[in-house]
Amino acid sequence: MQASALQPSIHVLRRHANGFVEFEFSPGDPDLYLEMVLPAGAFEEFCNRHDAALLDATEQARRLAGRCKWHTAGL
Template sequence: MSQEKTTMDLSRKFVRLVERREDGLVEFEFSIGDPELYAEMLLPADAYEDFCRINAVTVLEGEREEVEQDSGLGWSLHEANTRRY
């Protein structure tokens, strides 16, 4: 069996805005190389703008794709804080 090697471009950085909160904090997802693998982050608005500029991010529009609900993997910290499970 041959497996294709895929390379990840670690110079590419992505941000998906989740929410600009009333308390001045910005919730967002930050990815390096692959937008599907992300860390959920929270920064003050000014720090968020600096973070995006310094990292030369590509801003991802819209919501991420839904994960099948029955898998147990389709939730985020934002969703856990805003929905009742």
Template sequence: MQQLNVEQPPCFIHVTGTQRDKYIEFEFSIGDPELAVEMIMPVKAFEEFCAHHQVQHLSTDDFAKIEYDRMKWRFGQAGIRE
């Protein structure tokens, strides 16, 4: 079977927390950091996952911008009332 040579879009993560120093909670996205899934993994698995996907860690500023956009999406623009 011939394998397609398709370029992998960039992958992003943002660590959101830890549990009992055993698990990492994070958001993972492919291509668009605004569309993410929440995940949790043991530390070793998380490290392997990040290496396998060659993830880019979102900065605190980048994540704050994404969260601000999410809030606008959920609640609408500030100052506009229905």
């Protein structure tokens, strides 16, 4: 799913065997995100409470490429 610039979004980094979900949460600005870890049930509740779009692999790759470009600018 592609999130609008103002819609909160979730990028799942890893689902751990112990039931925890490691993810990045963007409150609406794709350049601003928090790395978080929650138990699976709390993760689902968090996504619902914030009406966050779960990003698909294509959108995740596009955002990561943008970050890499920003980090290496001017080098």
